[in-house]
Amino acid sequence: MVDKPLLTTDRGDDFFDQFTDRYNALLAEQEAGICAFHVLVAEEGSVLGRFNLVDIEDHTAELGYRVAQHVAGRGVATATVRELCQLAAAQYRLRTLRAATVRQNAASQKVLTKAGFVPVGPADPARLGGEPGTWYQRDLVHTILPGDRLREGRGHR
Numbered sequence: 001m002v003d004k005p006l007l008t009t010d011r012g013d014d015f016f017d018q019f020t021d022r023y024n025a026l027l028a029e030q031e032a033g034i035c036a037f038h039v040l041v042a043e044e045g046s047v048l049g050r051f052n053l054v055d056i057e058d059h060t061a062e063l064g065y066r067v068a069q070h071v072a073g074r075g076v077a078t079a080t081v082r083e084l085c086q087l088a089a090a091q092y093r094l095r096t097l098r099a100a101t102v103r104q105n106a107a108s109q110k111v112l113t114k115a116g117f118v119p120v121g122p123a124d125p126a127r128l129g130g131e132p133g134t135w136y137q138r139d140l141v142h143t144i145l146p147g148d149r150l151r152e153g154r155g156h157r
Contacts, residue, residue, distance in 0.1 A: 033056060034055065034057075035053060035055070036052070036053040036056065036061075036088075036092060037052050037053075038050065038052065038084065040067075040076070040080055046068075047068065048067060048071050048076060049065060049066055049071070049077065050066055051064075051065040051080055051084050052064045053084070053088060053094070053097070056092065056094070059094050059095040059096065060094065060095065060098065061092070061094050062098050062100075063081065063084070063097045063098065064099070065080070065081060065111075077108075077111045078110075078111045078114045078115055082114075082115045085116065085138060088140060089141070095139065095140050096137060096139055096140060097138050097140060098120075098136065098137045099117060099136045099137075100123035100127055100134065100135050101123075101128075101133055101136065102128050102129070102131040102132065103131070103132050103133055103134060104131070105133075109134070112138075113136075115138065116138045117136035117137060117138040118136060118137060118138070119134050119136055120135050120136065120137045121134070121135050122134060122135070123135045
């Protein structure tokens, strides 16, 4: 009998073989202000998702996120992306966020649209695992949506 893995990944073995070096490089990028990594943790301590701002430059960053399968479709990603938009403007002084998603990922498109992102053009398939996709963008300056929660003492500038 062959054991089947309990977890499958789209990252491949090479990702995990190089994980320590990659992790240290990412921490150095965060320290340099090039990236900002955030983890959403439930009250009992389980990880619900990760939400990253990468390639921070000229008041713009690229948003990337993943949520745990057991909370997918429950509004967790949308609420957290909205909150991260507020944090990006207030703490990181960003003015624009961009995100790319494959065309078949209707769930991610819905999250981005509900969080105030609009489609702005095609994404290079090389950035999306060879799949065609779309870039979405949100202007953070003077954009407050009904579902956005501003942190106390912080606002748009």
